[in-house]
Amino acid sequence: MNHKGDYFRNSIGIKTAPLVMYLDMNSYFASCEQQRHPELRGKAVGVLTYDGPNAAVIAASIEAKKFGIKTGMRLGDCRLLCPHLITTVTHPAWYRQIHVDVMNILRSYCDDVIPKSIDEAVANFHSYYLVYKDLTEVARQIKADIARKYDYLKCSIGIAPNSFLAKVGTELQKPDGLVVITPENIDEHLAKMKLTDLPGIASANERRLRMIGIQTPVEMRHSSAALLRKAFGGVVGDYWHRRLNFGEVDMYSKTENRTMSATRTMSRQQSSDRQQLESMVISLCTRLEQRMVKSGTFCREVYFSIKYRDNTRWETTIKLADPLQDAVEMRSYINERIREFERSRNVATVFTDKTTNLTIAIQSFVKDTVMQYSLFDNRMKKDVLRKVVYQIKDHYDQKNIVRKGSEMFSPYVMKDAIGFGSVRDMGLNKDGQVKNKHMLEEDEQPGQPRQVVIKRKEPVVQPVEEEIFNDIWDGE
Numbered sequence: 001m002n003h004k005g006d007y008f009r010n011s012i013g014i015k016t017a018p019l020v021m022y023l024d025m026n027s028y029f030a031s032c033e034q035q036r037h038p039e040l041r042g043k044a045v046g047v048l049t050y051d052g053p054n055a056a057v058i059a060a061s062i063e064a065k066k067f068g069i070k071t072g073m074r075l076g077d078c079r080l081l082c083p084h085l086i087t088t089v090t091h092p093a094w095y096r097q098i099h100v101d102v103m104n105i106l107r108s109y110c111d112d113v114i115p116k117s118i119d120e121a122v123a124n125f126h127s128y129y130l131v132y133k134d135l136t137e138v139a140r141q142i143k144a145d146i147a148r149k150y151d152y153l154k155c156s157i158g159i160a161p162n163s164f165l166a167k168v169g170t171e172l173q174k175p176d177g178l179v180v181i182t183p184e185n186i187d188e189h190l191a192k193m194k195l196t197d198l199p200g201i202a203s204a205n206e207r208r209l210r211m212i213g214i215q216t217p218v219e220m221r222h223s224s225a226a227l228l229r230k231a232f233g234g235v236v237g238d239y240w241h242r243r244l245n246f247g248e249v250d251m252y253s254k255t256e257n258r259t260m261s262a263t264r265t266m267s268r269q270q271s272s273d274r275q276q277l278e279s280m281v282i283s284l285c286t287r288l289e290q291r292m293v294k295s296g297t298f299c300r301e302v303y304f305s306i307k308y309r310d311n312t313r314w315e316t317t318i319k320l321a322d323p324l325q326d327a328v329e330m331r332s333y334i335n336e337r338i339r340e341f342e343r344s345r346n347v348a349t350v351f352t353d354k355t356t357n358l359t360i361a362i363q364s365f366v367k368d369t370v371m372q373y374s375l376f377d378n379r380m381k382k383d384v385l386r387k388v389v390y391q392i393k394d395h396y397d398q399k400n401i402v403r404k405g406s407e408m409f410s411p412y413v414m415k416d417a418i419g420f421g422s423v424r425d426m427g428l429n430k431d432g433q434v435k436n437k438h439m440l441e442e443d444e445q446p447g448q449p450r451q452v453v454i455k456r457k458e459p460v461v462q463p464v465e466e467e468i469f470n471d472i473w474d475g476e
């Protein structure tokens with residue numbers, strides 16, 4: 001295939017030459033375990049964060065998947081499907097080491113590589129169109145290089161004109177896939193998929209598309225941008241149109257610079273009641289949580305400010321190692337800062353009766369499609385649950401029909417466990433070991449992951465029904 005003509009014709013606008021490569025390791029955690037422990041190879045293996053009666057499988061081997069075992073399933077349910085399932089606990093340091101090795105292999109072919117998660121990366125070969133005659137050959141060499149170092153690890157590689165379609169390519173063939181998507185064959189590939197097979201299209205988006213008469217990915221691709229705007233309510237529709245028609249949306253989007261904020265102005269009467277001020281903080285957090293769930297993002301920075309009548313401010317910025325979406329978590333970080341300040345300065349409360357404004361702003365967004373979950377099934381399930389709750393709310397078009405427990409009251413247990421932090425924070429230290437400055441700890445002993453349980457007693461607050469918010473969307 002010769003796409004160089006396309007490349008030059010479109011060098012300013014849309015590039016249709018398939019020069020973006022997406023790599024997705026297959027059944028990553030389980031395969032890493034099988035790599036390290038040859039006795040597990042060829043067997044149904046489930047990886048657990050801890051071994052216990054309520055454990056959930058966070059990764060299943062290729063063999064286990066054949067029995068219908070999926071990520072997030074309870075061990076008991078797994079045993080019903082596959083009684084001989086072998087379980088093992090996670091070894092994060094090992095997975096990170098292999099991640100770095102695989103990234104180095106990719107970078108030996110292309111210097112424009114972005115890790116998207118612990119087991120996925122995208123490589124932009126646009127500057128290499130004269131260097132490599134055939135990217136499928138490069139893909140085969142990459143697979144061979146990985147196999148030489150880790151003989152049991154397999155990956156699916158997609159090659160396409162943009163990173164989204166390249167990722168779609170990895171979904172089409174698993175395990176050990178190699179799929180090239182071009183303008184000539186794209187409809188043939190999309191015809192094999194359902195709407196929800198597209199990364200980023202879950203049931204809520206599927207419903208939106210069906211409502212405007214789009215039933216399949218092929219129909220979606222051939223719909224006008226205007227129609228897709230109708231389905232997604234704005235510029236997001238344009239993004240989808242571009243994704244499916246070879247434009248790049250996902251690699252160069254400026255999601256990092258966006259800010260979302262929610263502000264509440266208080267009457268004198270309201271600010272005299274501390275309880276009410278605190279419950280407003282919750283409602284601001286919940287508002288931002290909704291925005292993040294809807295836009296499919298997590299944030300890594302939270303800014304909180306209290307403005308007083310004399311125009312002074314109390315403010316704090318919280319930078320997070322693990323991206324956050326949950327309102328209760330957000331509030332607990334804010335509360336922590338407030339308590340810290342109140343204790344150290346011997347101040348009774350920052351929520352004085354001179355309060356006029358409360359503002360929370362969040363930024364440093366991470367897309368949930370590239371968000372890798374910490375090795376922590378609770379958090380992963382919570383994220384899925386939160387999405388489901390909002391989908392139900394959307395479905396009934398009635399915001400108050402479903403409320404999470406945390407929206408009603410908030411005594412809770414915050415668990416902390418081993419996370420990966422961001423793959424961007426990974427690197428090798430002087431001894432050649434993988435280090436991540438956000439890691440709470442290094443590899444734990446099998447069967448004994450450390451869990452820090454922080455219990456907090458929090459005041460019970462009533463849900464706030466109607467509020468006026470000033471939401472600012474920078475960009476989009």
Ligand SMILES: [Mg+2]
Pocket residue numbers: 024025026027028119
């Ligand atoms: Mg994978």
